[in-house]
Structure formats: C-alpha cells, structure tokens
Amino acid sequence: MRIVSLVPSQTELLHDLGLEDQIVGITKFCVHPYHYKSVKTMVGGTKQIKIEKIKALNPDIILCNKEENTKEIVEACQDICEVHVSELYTIEDTLKLISYYGERFNKRTNAEAINEKIKYKLQDFKKFIADKPKIKVAYFIWRKPWMVAAKNTFIDYMLTLNRFENIYGNLERYPEVDITKIQQEGDPEIVMLSSEPYPFKDEHAFEIGRVAHNPKTIFVDGELFSWYGSRLLKAFDYFKLLRERI
Known part of the structure; x- marks a missing residue:
C-alpha cells in the first residue's frame, strides 16, 4: 500500500501507527516527524499540489481532509487512485478516523492502543x-x-x-x-x-x-x-x- 498524505496531522498519525515505509508522498507542511522532509517526496502544500509528482509516485491511496484540501484537489486526486477525505470536528471523530486507518492499513492493534491512550488522557483532563x-x-x-x-x-x-x-x-x-x-x-x-x-x-x-x-x-x-x-x-x-x- 503506497500512501500519499495531504494532511499534516494525518501524516503524523500514519507514522505513529507504524506506516512510515508505506508513506511515499507528503506536503511541505507535514513537519512531524521532522526527518520526513528529507526522506519523503514533497508534493506541494495543502491548498496547491503538484499533481504530476503525485502521479509519478504511483500511490494506492491519497488521504485528504475536507478543511485542509480543496474540492478541486480531491477531484484531481480521484483521477489517480482511491481518495479518502476525512471530516473531523470532535475528538470522537478523531477516534473513529484512527480506527478506520487501523482497519484500512492493517494496523488495528496500534490504532486501538493510540485510541485507548487518548481516551485515558481525555478523561483525566475532564476531571482536571x-x-x-x-x-x-x-x-x-x-x-x-x-x-x-x-x-x-x-x-x-x-x-x-x-x-x-x-x-x-x-x-x-x-x-x-x-x-x-x-x-x-x-x-x-x-x-x-x-x-x-x-x-x-x-x-x-x-x-x-x-x-x-x-x-x-x-x-x-x-x-x-x-x-x-x-x-x-x-x-x-x-x-x-x-x-x-x-
């Protein structure tokens, strides 16, 4: 599975799920983890992409976000391969996205571990x-x-x-x-x-x-x-x- 991520926060999530070797393309705003800027292919920003660079990476899936990326970007990417567009407004939305990535990229155990840690920290913070x-x-x-x-x-x-x-x-x-x-x-x-x-x-x-x-x-x-x-x-x-x- 060759993944292009056009969303900085989702790039970091993919890394933490253990998918570093499958990430082939990122944006210039994907600053975490830091070393990605020297080992991954930059395909533009979140609002302006270099579509030919993305095509050359031969991705299996491109990850977008409704807020970060434009409709035009999503449509252009759909001509290349499968595109998943996230839409998040709450922590509950985030937990669902993490679970989805866990299923989609065969990292269920890692996803569950991250979600459990987030839930624990959230409950602790609510008490605080x-x-x-x-x-x-x-x-x-x-x-x-x-x-x-x-x-x-x-x-x-x-x-x-x-x-x-x-x-x-x-x-x-x-x-x-x-x-x-x-x-x-x-x-x-x-x-x-x-x-x-x-x-x-x-x-x-x-x-x-x-x-x-x-x-x-x-x-x-x-x-x-x-x-x-x-x-x-x-x-x-x-x-x-x-x-x-x-």
Whole structure:
C-alpha cells in the first residue's frame, strides 16, 4: 500500500501507527516527524499540489481532509487512485478516523492502543478542568485580514473542552473580524494568538491591545488546538500547563 498524505496531522498519525515505509508522498507542511522532509517526496502544500509528482509516485491511496484540501484537489486526486477525505470536528471523530486507518492499513492493534491512550488522557483532563472557571477568549489564526476560529471547527471544540468561552462562537468557521469592535463583540479576558498558520509576533499582540479592554494576550501552540490524530496525546498536558499560566 503506497500512501500519499495531504494532511499534516494525518501524516503524523500514519507514522505513529507504524506506516512510515508505506508513506511515499507528503506536503511541505507535514513537519512531524521532522526527518520526513528529507526522506519523503514533497508534493506541494495543502491548498496547491503538484499533481504530476503525485502521479509519478504511483500511490494506492491519497488521504485528504475536507478543511485542509480543496474540492478541486480531491477531484484531481480521484483521477489517480482511491481518495479518502476525512471530516473531523470532535475528538470522537478523531477516534473513529484512527480506527478506520487501523482497519484500512492493517494496523488495528496500534490504532486501538493510540485510541485507548487518548481516551485515558481525555478523561483525566475532564476531571482536571471540571472545577475551573469559564474564561472568555478570542482565538486568532490570521492577520490582514484578522481572522478567528468560530463554531463548527475543531479549534472551537477544543476551546469548549478547556472551558474557554469563544466570543466569536456565534459566527461560522473562520470569519474575518474587525478588531476595533472586539469590546462590543464579546470583550475577551484572554486573546489567543495561534502559532499557525500565521506567524504572530509581539507587535500584533500590542495591536490588539490598543483596541481591546486590557485582555491578557498569549501565544498558543496551534498544533495542539487544531491537529487531530496522535498529536492529541500531547495536547492535554499542554492544556493543563496553559491553565496554570493564565
């Protein structure tokens, strides 16, 4: 089975399932594990692919995601071989995907082990977070234009799990927002600047601080809020530390 993965978080999951030798193509954003960039064929990004490179790899299956990849990419890949498109909004969705990969790629035992670890860490975290107060937050993913994570996203699901009340939770997906209206639209106690996909810096925190009502601005690990798959094994310890920081 020759696999091309066009989804960074799913590439990491495939590796952790023990499928390194079967992965033949990845995107330039597939940064985990680190050594893949020197031993695997890069076939473009998540939004723009080099279709001829993918064809040359002679894959048996191409793995996509509804949010990460465009409809045009999926359709182009379907002309090459079987394509599986994941769609995930919750941890339960993630557990199902891991089980599916376990079945599809004959790694059932590995998949079950990862799922059991995720479930254990999730239950432990729920006990930890249960008595923590709710905190109003805004989670920024982009600048020029300013964009946030809103409802019907994996990020919003993770914010809710952390008892963070998303002030933009009434909006859909990843809307553009006017930061000069941030007080009227929810007045967050915490502003989160994600490490991906935009490289936020201190100057951007100051920019929001000038128009907001004195929120605490923190830089957060975007992978641990938005990557599903085996990265969840690292997420809950990070969330505990994050609560202690704020």
